[in-house]
Amino acid sequence: MDFNEVRPGHLKSSEKTIKIHISELKIGMFVSKLDRPWLETPFLMQGFTIECLEDIDAVAEYSEYVWIDAVAEEWIPPEARASLKTPSKKISYINKVDAKAEHARAMDTYREARRLTRTLLDDLRLGGVVNTEQAKTTVKDCVNSILRNADALIWMSKIRSQDEYTAEHCLNVCILAIAFGRHLGMGEADLERLGLCGLLHDVGKMRVQSDVLNKPGSLDEKEMNIMRAHTVHGRNMLMASPGIPNSTIDVAYSHHEKMDGTGYPRGLKSSGISELAKIIAIVDAYDAMTADRCYSPSMPSTEALKIIFKDRGTHFDDRLALEFIKSVGLYPPGTLVELVNGLVAIVFETHSKYRHLPKVFAVRKQNARLEKNVAIDLSAIEAGRLDKSFLIKRALNDGSFGVFIKDYRELGLVLN
Template identity: 85%
Template structure:
């Protein structure tokens, strides 16, 4: 049987690796290795399926030979096959304006959305109910910004204030979920519904005692059970608030369920977890890992994506986990990076063609602050206008080398 042929009801599974010339590459093949260093390419992970002729053309730009995995067959459960077949037709989006033009509007959108999110959570903390119209209005503004250009608002989501973690986390999950939904090709209506799920997924934490919610050490078993109860509290709060969609209630209740059935509160497995809940589970984990929390320091985006890659198929949905990694990219907007030449920079805008070569704002040379913040398009390395010392050496945690993202929001984006 040819390794590209798969019978109905079966999925491809790796058996052996074969070296081939790029001219032999076909749709359906799984590329596991290239003939050049991985970091010199825009591909997000070492290993991907060829799904279109465009994929073949993209690989051909960077390699003459590739290694592919010859594949056999693996049976897939009917409900999983049905989920794939039943997906809605994708909507294609393009950025209507560039990130620099969207930044001023995105900053205003983020400030107002953060204020409204804090107000929503404060009302709940004091025993009130959710103002559903206010929440929907907040999400709608975020959707509009992300549809104009997703990079600007994602940049804002990197700005953290530890004493406002829960409010900022809820808003950031909303923003990242909308951007992910855009990548998946969801309709504008579904983006608004998904964004509302992200904004309100953790409202149940307003019913968890502050000393447990903000404890800077490991929780006892009793305290952990109190924390896990936020999913039940969230469901109950949303059910008692008029105008909240059922999908939002479900996500608040189910976003800690795991694909392998080891999550909480009900121990659901993959087929019992909604698509929105699977998406918010991934986004929730990513935003939490990349933020400083009272009990755990942040890790760089690249490290968080590695964890999601490792835990796909157990904690997270396999397909959605891989799509999220593609959506976020190696260096999302707002990521602090160090270049090979020692420049410290903030990623300003992604590059759809060269994902490893974004536009960055250079702010520092190791310990010396630059006279001006300079916008540098790193794709110049590929075009020959910049040398290879402008490649990104590594992603950094916010605050490394004394550079904090929030300072640059407060100063404005004055570029030389």
């Protein structure tokens, strides 16, 4: 059987790995291994499906031989096929300005959006309703910034304060969801709809008692049930607020549902969960994992993406999880990294072609602070203008080597 042919109602599953020359690579094949270390390529992980001719060209730039998975057919039930639908035509966006030019505007946007988000949640905590127009204005400002250049506002979303976790988490999910929606090719109106879902997805936590919400240790069964009730509270609060779209109410109610039906509050399976809820579920989990929480320290972006990859198809929608990993990249803006040569740097702007070689600004040489923050475009490695000692060795947790992203945001980003 030709392993690129799949009958209706069947899904391809891996059987064995075959080494082939890149000239034999075809659309639909799953590349499981390259003939060079994957960290020296722009591919996010060692394992991806060839979806178009451009993917073949990209592989050919880095490898002569690849290993592909030969596959057999596996029947899947109709209710699980909903996530396999072909996405509608995408809108292609280009950055209107570079990240440095957008930085000052993004900082103003983020500060105002954070202030409005705090006010919005405080009003709900005191028994009020959502100021819908205020929420929509906040989202629209974020959409405008991300359409100009997503990297600048994503950099701002790395700023954390554990004392204000819920407010900052809501805003960050809004920002990251809009950026993901841009990657998916959504139109501007859909981006605003998605952003509002992100901003308001956790409003129900304003009805959860603080000793449970902020408990530093594990929750017992009773406390877990109280926490899980935030989805029901969120639905009810948004239903009582005038002008809130039904899609936003649904996401607040459904963003903890899982593809395999083990989520809450209703135990829905994939076919019963909306596309927007599936998106917010991924973004919500990613932002939570990369933040310091009262019961769990943050983890590097790369580790969070590995968990999302592992849980795709069971916890998260398979297609959207893979797209999210592509969207975020190995080193998103605001990521603290250590280079092979010992420099400690903060990622400032991603590179569309070389995702593993972003623009960074170096701030330390391990334990010694540099006199000046030095901007480095790591894509120069591919052009031979930088040696390979400038490759990224690993992503670090915020605070490693005494470098805190928040300090650089508050001092203002200075590049020399």
